Amino acid sequence: MMGWSCLVTGAGGFLGQRIICLLVEETELKEIRALDKAFRPRLREEFSKLQNKTKLTVLEGDILDEPFLKRACQDVLVVIHTSCIIDVFGVPHRESIMNVNVNGTQLLLEACVQDSVPVFIYPSALEVAGPNSYKEIIENAHERDCLENTWSAPYPHSKKLAEKAVLAANGRTLKNGDTFYTCALRPMYIYGEGSPFLTANINEALNNNGILSSVGKFSAVNPVYIGNMAWAHILALKALRDPKKALSVPGQFYYISDDTSHQRYDNLNYILSKEFSLRLDSRWNQGTGLVSLKLSNSVFTFSYKKAQRDLAYEPLYSWEEAKQKTVEWVGSLVDRHKETLKSKTQ
Template identity: 60%
Template sequence: MPGWSCLVTGAGGFLGQRIVHLLVQEKDLEEVRVLDKVFRPETREEFFNLQTKTKVTMLEGDILDAQYLRRACQGISVVIHSAAVIDVMGESPRETVMDVNLKGTQKLLEACVQASVPAFIYTSSIEVAGPSSYKEIVVNGNEEEQHENTSFHPYPYSKKMGEKAVLAANGRTLKDGGTLLTCSLRPMYIYGEGSQFLSDTIIKALKNNDILGIVGKFSTANPVYVSNAAWAHILAARGLRDPKKSPNIQGQFYYISDDTPHQSYDDLNYNLSKKWGFHRDSRWVPPLPLLYWLGFLLEVVSFLLRPIYNYQPPFNRHLVTVSNTVFTFSYKKAQRDLGYEPPVSWEEAREKTSEWIGSLVEQHKGTLNTKTQ
């Protein structure tokens, strides 16, 4: 197939960076354009030093700037849209989350039509499927079961509406007369080295005598390692570029998990960090229904204080629900249609993440020692 080019939005993010690293290894990829609102200096340097023949063009711009998006899409063969505001705690205004995650996606789709980009891959989220209630139980769910999150919390709602817009755009006529082909990937909770969430968890634990905070004691999840989630995007790009080979993926969504054992979020954090002397928190945890209603009370307090003080509760109903439910999904459909096999095993993923946690521990303890001197 002739040379091609790819635009990755959210390229400075945890998943976006991995996608770029795998993309530049693709043969015949002439250019990758990496787009984000602002790149951290270390990310900029990392992209600058990529060992590749592929041209890497860095673009800093707003996903809500339609003209900028149209210029960014000019001459592009595939768009991978992983930019999003991920907000479980409700720290960002609802309008911001809806603007970036829904309006930004709609504007990018329109830019693809105007610039005649034939393929569009959307990084969706497991939260599009749910859980809608802490009572919901899904074990090895699949795409045919049609799980849909009925919550109006801005993050899952905006991602759900964004995904609907992407899948509805499949088959749209492009400006040059071609056809737009789209698909959507719904990764599970993504872990691995570079995860901001994991980093925050470890730093909090270091300040708490190496005791890990309680995140989701009642959950059963099947998290996905970051490189495996990124690999699924590469396969989707190949599939949409060669529709004759993979006619089934157009207009479809896929759950992306791997062979990480099903476990609670608390067990995952412990399994990744125990090598460095971290312990589980053995304190009593209220039953799930009580936790849920405590979350509701905290939200009410936050709402009542808003005119005079911006109180951020330690947790809310949405966090209690997503982090304490039995909610696991199979990757069989991605295996069948995309040829997806997770390239990184659980053992390797655990080892790599654990080594990275070790470097965080060293770095943080070094900072603490400097402060005490």
């Protein structure tokens, strides 16, 4: 694995950042290219601190810019494509979601073929599988169950189309004559330090007398910790580079969960914040948007046995470890809120 380069798109995002941290720690790389539309100054500083033996190059540009993508992919061995617009509330315009999530993915795949990048890993979404009805109970489902959403809502539809494009590209002949290998990872609801959804829920509660929105009263899900989801990408990378797994992994998708307890969405928020005196609202908030409504009120859980078998995936962090790390981070949000209130009263 010495002397090779990896491109991570969406590198400024929740998942992209953690993948880069693991790439630096777990693999011997010549260069990591971190691509996003824009990077906050603080994140640039954090990335600069990660550089040790591995060069970390920050690339700012648009995922829809073909010449930019072609330059970014030159002399790269692996692309991990996390860049997308994540939306379950129906806020961004449909055209924007479809352009970034579908067209951007297709342009990047073509850039990989033209620049002879042999490995492409795509973090897909649970919404690709559904649920199609909150009345339908899906427990410990497997990839062989062939679940597929029937929604026309832009986010799940775009992720389904993008995943299909990624898996269909597997086996293509690259410009240098080599073979293109791809796979997709479907995460459960991802939580952990830096989670945008958890941040929003906690901040909303802090501004509402410590009351957490009660969303998902009728749900049962198995969330996955961000550190374990990022780790699955490292293992997928190694598997796609392993000639012994050339017949089993390429062209496949994998559900990624861990040993986090199966529970309701609002119960997870409560467990991660109760020591700071946050509490659940007794009223039921069904959420906004069709995607949000179905996800937050469905029994929808999945097994990671296929990833365990094919990728040698085992969670890096136990539920207890993940909980402790996330609770500590929630504490920092609470402290920041207190400091803000204090400054306003001075």
